[in-house]
Amino acid sequence: MLHKVLNIQTISPSGYTATREDSVIQEERIAFFLNNQKLLSVMSLPKDQESHIVGFLLSEGVIDNVDQISSIKVSENGLSVNIEANIDKSKLDGLFKEKTLTSGCCVGVAGNLEENVIEKFVNTNYKVSTNRIFELLRQFEQSSELFNLTGCVHKAMLVLEYQTLISEDIGRHNAIDKVMGKAALNKLDKTNSILFVSGRLSLEMVIKAVMHNIPIVVSKAAATYMGVKAAQETGVTLIGFARGNNANVYTHSGRITT
Numbered sequence: 001m002l003h004k005v006l007n008i009q010t011i012s013p014s015g016y017t018a019t020r021e022d023s024v025i026q027e028e029r030i031a032f033f034l035n036n037q038k039l040l041s042v043m044s045l046p047k048d049q050e051s052h053i054v055g056f057l058l059s060e061g062v063i064d065n066v067d068q069i070s071s072i073k074v075s076e077n078g079l080s081v082n083i084e085a086n087i088d089k090s091k092l093d094g095l096f097k098e099k100t101l102t103s104g105c106c107v108g109v110a111g112n113l114e115e116n117v118i119e120k121f122v123n124t125n126y127k128v129s130t131n132r133i134f135e136l137l138r139q140f141e142q143s144s145e146l147f148n149l150t151g152c153v154h155k156a157m158l159v160l161e162y163q164t165l166i167s168e169d170i171g172r173h174n175a176i177d178k179v180m181g182k183a184a185l186n187k188l189d190k191t192n193s194i195l196f197v198s199g200r201l202s203l204e205m206v207i208k209a210v211m212h213n214i215p216i217v218v219s220k221a222a223a224t225y226m227g228v229k230a231a232q233e234t235g236v237t238l239i240g241f242a243r244g245n246n247a248n249v250y251t252h253s254g255r256i257t258t
Contacts, residue, residue: 002045003024003150023149028168032056033082034092038250045169046078047176052169053081055181063090066184122235124215125242126192133194133218138243140196141220144168155164157196158214160188172199173208180212190214197221201240201250206230216255218242224249 001021005220010018030045032039033055034201044052050072055064069085140157146154146168153168156175158182167178176197185192194216195209201223207230209217222241228250231238237252250258 001148002047002160006203007216025146025152025170026151028079029117030078031080033080034062034087035084036082039095042174044174046167047081048167048182049074049078051167051181052174052187053176053181054184055177055179057083057085058108058180058184059177059211061131061211062095063087063115066187068219077121112156120210120213120234122213122215124191124213127255127257128194128216133239133242133247133256136194136196137247139164140218155198158162158190159194160190161192163188173196173204176205180208183212186209194218200224201227201231201238203227203230206234206236206238209236210234216245223248 002025003028005021005023007019008022010020024046027043028248029041030044030046030049030052031041034057040128042052042056044242052225053072054066054069058065060138063069063085068087071084071119074081092150100107119139136159143245144155146155147155147163153170153233154175156167156170156172156179158165158179165179165182167182169173169175169178176195179195191214193214195214195218197205199205199219199220200221201219203224203226204225206217210230214236217231217237221240222237228238230236231251235252239247239256240250241248
């Protein structure tokens, strides 16, 4: 179950009270294992666990591609997932050498990326029109059944050349890792792609895009200074406050055409 129905009491300034049923999201603590050794536990929705762990390991630079993976197994109750992969031990050691609690929610490990991201630059001639951006934004804004029930999920939408992938989770980081994991497991080309996210564009969010070579990132929310700085230095076109018929383009605006 992704949500539970509870009896709640509603109140108002007028003094009116009423009892009714309401749906609340049901997050779970999900354990990630790599080669039968526990990595960490993640507060997440028990859905798309295979994509989640793959996207997370790719985002953290622990694995470089899915060809390193030999198997992925999710437990019967969905609360643990073990991935077997051929990895460079130094990259795994780097994951735990210096962990940073990020400004995001739920998953807060981003300590393995800072040296790697300096060496990465998203270099592509991909361009997209403003009309296409806002057309996709309207698609992104369409509510899902889970959001309508609970109002409590973040969303990530990866627009590829020939298809669109969507993931939801209680954490914005989780949602991105899941949608990236889906693309990776299906070996989809992300060269000409746009990532739409529901959360703010902070440093960690930009780093995730860079690690997956995503050229354009769009959010309805704001960008932070470090997020903008990272996007400028790594070649990511960063678009924030995308609402209605307006948006702010913070970096690499040459990819956006009229």
